[in-house]
Amino acid sequence: MSEAAAAIHTEDHAEHHEELSFLYKYILPVDHKMIAMQYMFTGLIMAVIGGYFAYVFRMQLAYPGESVPFFGIVGPGEYNMMVTNHGTIMIFWVAMPVLIAAFGNFLIPLMCGCDDMVFPRLNRLSYQIFLVSALVLILSFFVKGGGFGGAWTAYPPLSSVPEFSLTDWGASLWVLAVALEFVSFLLGGINFVTTAMNARAPGMKMLDIPIAVWFIVIAVILFMASVGPLIAGAVMLFMDQRIGTTFFLPSGGGDPLLWEHLFWFFGHPEVYVVLLPTMGIVADIITVFSRKKLFGYRTVLYTAFATGGLSFVVWAHHQFVAGIDPRMANVFVVTTVLISIPIAEMLFSYIATLYGGSIEYTTPMLWALSFLFAFLIGGVTGIYLGASALDVYFHDSYFVLAHFHYTFFPITIIGMFAAITFWFPKMFGRMMNETLGKIHFWGTFIPFNCIFLPLFFLGLAGQHRRIYNYDHFPDLATEELQDIRVFATASLVIMLIFQVIFLYNFFYSMFKGEKAPDNPWKANTLEWTVPSPPPHGNFKTLPTVYRGAYEYSVPGREMDYWPQNMPPDES
Amino acid sequence: MSTRGPVATHRSSTGIPAGRLAVWWLLASEIFIFGGLIACFVLFKLNGTPGFEDASETSVVAGAFNTFVLLTSSLTVVLAHAAVERGDREKAFTYIWYTFAAGIVFLMVKVYEYSGKILSGHTITENLFWSFYYTMTGLHALHVIGGMVVMALISFDVRKGYNYQRVELIGLYWHFVDLVWIFLFPLFYIANF
Amino acid sequence: MSEVHAHPNYVKVWYWLVILLVISTLGPMLEIPAITLITAFGIAVIKALMVAANFMHLKFEKHIVWFLFIMSLTLLGVFFFGVAPDVMMTEGDQWIDCIADNSCVEQRL
Numbered sequence: 012m013s014e015a016a017a018a019i020h021t022e023d024h025a026e027h028h029e030e031l032s033f034l035y036k037y038i039l040p041v042d043h044k045m046i047a048m049q050y051m052f053t054g055l056i057m058a059v060i061g062g063y064f065a066y067v068f069r070m071q072l073a074y075p076g077e078s079v080p081f082f083g084i085v086g087p088g089e090y091n092m093m094v095t096n097h098g099t100i101m102i103f104w105v106a107m108p109v110l111i112a113a114f115g116n117f118l119i120p121l122m123c124g125c126d127d128m129v130f131p132r133l134n135r136l137s138y139q140i141f142l143v144s145a146l147v148l149i150l151s152f153f154v155k156g157g158g159f160g161g162a163w164t165a166y167p168p169l170s171s172v173p174e175f176s177l178t179d180w181g182a183s184l185w186v187l188a189v190a191l192e193f194v195s196f197l198l199g200g201i202n203f204v205t206t207a208m209n210a211r212a213p214g215m216k217m218l219d220i221p222i223a224v225w226f227i228v229i230a231v232i233l234f235m236a237s238v239g240p241l242i243a244g245a246v247m248l249f250m251d252q253r254i255g256t257t258f259f260l261p262s263g264g265g266d267p268l269l270w271e272h273l274f275w276f277f278g279h280p281e282v283y284v285v286l287l288p289t290m291g292i293v294a295d296i297i298t299v300f301s302r303k304k305l306f307g308y309r310t311v312l313y314t315a316f317a318t319g320g321l322s323f324v325v326w327a328h329h330q331f332v333a334g335i336d337p338r339m340a341n342v343f344v345v346t347t348v349l350i351s352i353p354i355a356e357m358l359f360s361y362i363a364t365l366y367g368g369s370i371e372y373t374t375p376m377l378w379a380l381s382f383l384f385a386f387l388i389g390g391v392t393g394i395y396l397g398a399s400a401l402d403v404y405f406h407d408s409y410f411v412l413a414h415f416h417y418t419f420f421p422i423t424i425i426g427m428f429a430a431i432t433f434w435f436p437k438m439f440g441r442m443m444n445e446t447l448g449k450i451h452f453w454g455t456f457i458p459f460n461c462i463f464l465p466l467f468f469l470g471l472a473g474q475h476r477r478i479y480n481y482d483h484f485p486d487l488a489t490e491e492l493q494d495i496r497v498f499a500t501a502s503l504v505i506m507l508i509f510q511v512i513f514l515y516n517f518f519y520s521m522f523k524g525e526k527a528p529d530n531p532w533k534a535n536t537l538e539w540t541v542p543s544p545p546p547h548g549n550f551k552t553l554p555t556v557y558r559g560a561y562e563y564s565v566p567g568r569e570m571d572y573w574p575q576n577m578p579p580d581e582s
Numbered sequence: 583m584s585t586r587g588p589v590a591t592h593r594s595s596t597g598i599p600a601g602r603l604a605v606w607w608l609l610a611s612e613i614f615i616f617g618g619l620i621a622c623f624v625l626f627k628l629n630g631t632p633g634f635e636d637a638s639e640t641s642v643v644a645g646a647f648n649t650f651v652l653l654t655s656s657l658t659v660v661l662a663h664a665a666v667e668r669g670d671r672e673k674a675f676t677y678i679w680y681t682f683a684a685g686i687v688f689l690m691v692k693v694y695e696y697s698g699k700i701l702s703g704h705t706i707t708e709n710l711f712w713s714f715y716y717t718m719t720g721l722h723a724l725h726v727i728g729g730m731v732v733m734a735l736i737s738f739d740v741r742k743g744y745n746y747q748r749v750e751l752i753g754l755y756w757h758f759v760d761l762v763w764i765f766l767f768p769l770f771y772i773a774n775f
Numbered sequence: 776m777s778e779v780h781a782h783p784n785y786v787k788v789w790y791w792l793v794i795l796l797v798i799s800t801l802g803p804m805l806e807i808p809a810i811t812l813i814t815a816f817g818i819a820v821i822k823a824l825m826v827a828a829n830f831m832h833l834k835f836e837k838h839i840v841w842f843l844f845i846m847s848l849t850l851l852g853v854f855f856f857g858v859a860p861d862v863m864m865t866e867g868d869q870w871i872d873c874i875a876d877n878s879c880v881e882q883r884l
């Protein structure tokens with residue numbers, strides 16, 4: 012076997028220099044960087060669809076019954092379909108592909124110092140399944156009856172009986188799309204974990220791995236460990252819809268509450284699945300731009316383990332009013348409050364990293380700092396909701412909606428912009444425009460707060476979620492409340508308009524931007540030691556690692572950074 | 583993955599070859615899928631949901647025979663792995679196809695069971711027990727079929743003398759499929775009280 | 776594959792598995808539920824461990840793999856016990872009896 016392995020090594024170097032045809036380079040690539048691009052652009056396109064839905068239903072809420080520009084009159088079924096698919100898309104087709112798949116694919120091999128993922132063809136397959144899942148979801152909008160409208164949580168019997176959901180095939184295709192997406196991320200996840208476990212550069216010990224890689228890997232493990240029961244549940248739901256079984260139908264002996272458990276056993280870990288990659292990306296960005304060592308590398312890592320472990324025992328806090336056993340509700344209140352401890356500690360570590368640093372307010376840094384601020388609000392309001400007594404009132408109100416948008420928006424959108432602006436030079440070999448970047452930052456961050464802060468108050472005033480026209484509810488149709496809705500919608504429109512600046516900056520810089528040096532931010536991690544953009548195979552000679560990723564401003568050294576692969580005797 | 587591929591594939595910081603490590607992760611995630619279904623089944627069963635007494639209608643003989651078939655196929659696939667380690671490709675090829683044949687026998691018994699049950703009126707929608715029965719054994723049968731396809735593909739490579747490590751990998755998967763059956767057997771066939 | 780380890784005697788393991796299978800099939804004939812429980816599920820666990828340890832070579836595998844599987848099973852246990860109080864203690868049966876004439880719905884309103 013060892014001879015064979017030796018033969019393999021000599022053979023594969025010959026392969027690196029073959030010129031690939033267009034088809035194999037861009038359409039069916041096996042190179043991890045190109046697959047990362049595919050995930051990123053697919054995710055961005057899906058984000059446009061999800062954003063468009065948000066625009067339409069927010070307009071309907073602000074001006075009920077009036078024709079929405081670029082859409083028309085919004086019917087109740089269409090409203091439900093758009094709310095449902097907005098949530099589904101943003102979580103499964105934007106947050107996951109961009110944060111985990113795109114940046115995981117791009118960063119893991121580069122940061123671990125190897126030439127590609129361990130299984131490049133599996134990687135390609137997982138993207139292809141992902142693409143199919145996205146197409147199935149889009150297809151589901153156009154079948155007879157329209158797209159699924161039973162909320163992203165798909166509670167049965169509403170979701171499982173066509174007579175109730177009124178979307179016979181829309182609901183089934185939705186389940187199918189989500190299940191395919193899970194399969195794609197399972198395959199991709201196996202690849203990520205194996206690569207990070209097995210293919211690290213010589214010398215890179217566990218505690219030398221950049222936090223960004225660690226967190227993506229932990230997130231993937233959380234995903235793999237929580238999604239299995241939901242895949243089983245999706246199969247059961249699909250059978251209920253199509254074959255007429257009664258797994259979740261009380262009339263046939265089934266139990267709808269079982270679905271809620273299956274869903275949230277996945278659903279809560281899932282919020283940490285998307286949170287952790289952004290947390291990791293932010294850790295890397297704030298250390299680079301405050302020129303300081305990460306405060307408490309080990310602590311940060313252990314808090315992530317603690318969060319991951321605890322995230323499996325809090326799921327029923329989404330079901331406090333669903334008729335679960337009240338004794339269990341007590342248990343879940345305690346665990347829910349407990350989980351905010353490690354998360355808070357992680358945030359404190361980040362803030363301590365900033366303390367006393369020489370902070371440079373570049374665009375990625377602004378995004379990273381605003382993430383810390385906004386996520387803090389999201390996390391703190393989560394603790395309110397975690398107390399079951401309060402949740403009886405808050406549940407399914409706009410307070411919940413504002414809570415999770417103060418977590419998901421920072422994670423998905425702010426995290427995505429932070430990562431893109433930070434790694435853009437490495438991905439495309441050119442710098443983005445800083446001025447436009449900052450305008451876009453403020454034009455996104457201020458409206459974001461204007462959209463969601465007021466929603467907390469709407470929630471406190473008793474405004475329920477998932478209602479398409481508040482005119483039908485005299486208590487909620489008052490003028491003050493309507494003014495708040497209009498304000499939130501107007502802020503959303505302003506925010507969407509500012510995204511044009513980003514798109515312009517993105518595509519202009521991609522082709523015409525200033526050429527980027529190898530290491531524009533003077534960072535330590537291995538991806539900055541290769542040319543921008545990295546060639547096929549990444550490293551000319553595969554690097555050896557001598558130290559951790561966060562050796563900034565080390566006393567007694569002339570240079571304020573210390574690349575991971577620089578031998579100790581050089582300087 | 584061909585025998586070539588990136589350097590990354592041949593690194594092993596954990597001491598476990600990449601292929602095997604990946605299969606372990608795959609199996610871990612499969613544990614959750616089958617485990618989730620088994621957990622739901624057990625919940626309903628312990629709850630005394632009507633219909634679960636139908637477990638007495640399944641044929642213990644057929645189930646036991648199929649368990650025997652899968653156990654034996656596990657033996658042949660591990661013997662294939664042992665043969666390949668000795669470098670005996672022809673033997674390995676034969677053992678792989680024994681395993682494949684066992685898969686066919688298993689599926690034939692399943693078809694016999696399914697058709698008998700459906701003809702006597704126990705369809706998938708009859709009650710929750712049969713829903714679980716067809717869903718879980720059906721998903722398991724799909725895993726058997728998938729394993730057989732991969733095995734057939736691998737066998738020819740092995741006879742030509744490359745990709746030896748894959749025999750071990752498909753073997754691990756096949757044993758897992760066997761393990762799942764080891765638990766489905768008592769759940770659906772024996773425990774009828 | 777390159778590491779050297781003595782092979783277990785596969786055929787012998789298989790003999791034992793078949794013997795256990797016979798016992799678990801004959802167990803219910805005593806018609807004592809407690810014994811059936813042990814012969815059915817206790818033996819299933821033993822068989823599973825034997826297959827995993829010998830055929831899957833977990834005996835010789837790195838500890839991390841054991842850790843992986845034990846974690847998986849623990850989490851499944853968490854799931855089971857978190858859900859059990861709800862799914863197993865509902866009064867769902869009452870719904871079945873009265874769902875046709877809707878009486879229970881009215882009664883609860």
Ligand code: HEM
Pocket residue numbers: 164281282283285286328329347348350351354389390391392393394396397398402405406407411414415418419422
């Ligand atoms: C400090 C930690 C957190 C706590 C204590 C917490 C607590 C809660 C609770 C109790 C609810 C249920 C409210 C209800 O439906 O009545 C909830 C809802 C929600 N949370 Fe959190 N949360 C936390 C962090 C997060 C994070 C990090 C995310 C996202 C990444 C998130 C996303 C969500 C979502 C999406 C929902 C609503 C789901 C739905 O009903 O559609 N939460 N949170």
Ligand SMILES: [Cu+2]
Pocket residue numbers: 278279282325326328329
């Ligand atoms: Cu939660």
